[in-house]
Amino acid sequence: MRYHTKLYYTKMGYDESDFVPCEVIGCGMRGSWVHHIDCRGMGGSKTKDFIENLMAICAHHDEKYGDKKQFMDFLRYCHIKAMQERQVQFNPNLIQTDYL
Numbered sequence: 001m002r003y004h005t006k007l008y009y010t011k012m013g014y015d016e017s018d019f020v021p022c023e024v025i026g027c028g029m030r031g032s033w034v035h036h037i038d039c040r041g042m043g044g045s046k047t048k049d050f051i052e053n054l055m056a057i058c059a060h061h062d063e064k065y066g067d068k069k070q071f072m073d074f075l076r077y078c079h080i081k082a083m084q085e086r087q088v089q090f091n092p093n094l095i096q097t098d099y100l
Helices: 003-012 059-065 069-085
Strands: 033-036 054-057
Touching (some): 003 054, 059 069
Antiparallel strands (some): 033 054
16 A cells, blocks of 8 residues: 555544545545545655545546646645545645635
């Protein structure tokens, strides 16, 4: 399991055997992978591996919204809601969005 995926599972309180839903509001599909909201680039930098920047997302929504600047605020908003639902402590100063 990749470092950022393990970090996400731990912080969000999931186990590898759990159903991890896509965090896009209203989706309900299984999250295909853990996505960096603010992408880390081709270098593989771990500096963006923190819970406020990681979300579970299905393949459909990753294709539709992933790595597209115009949707980053929306993805952050969805992720904040998912963290709140799971009662995950997070640093709001690390999340910059116009949705809040």
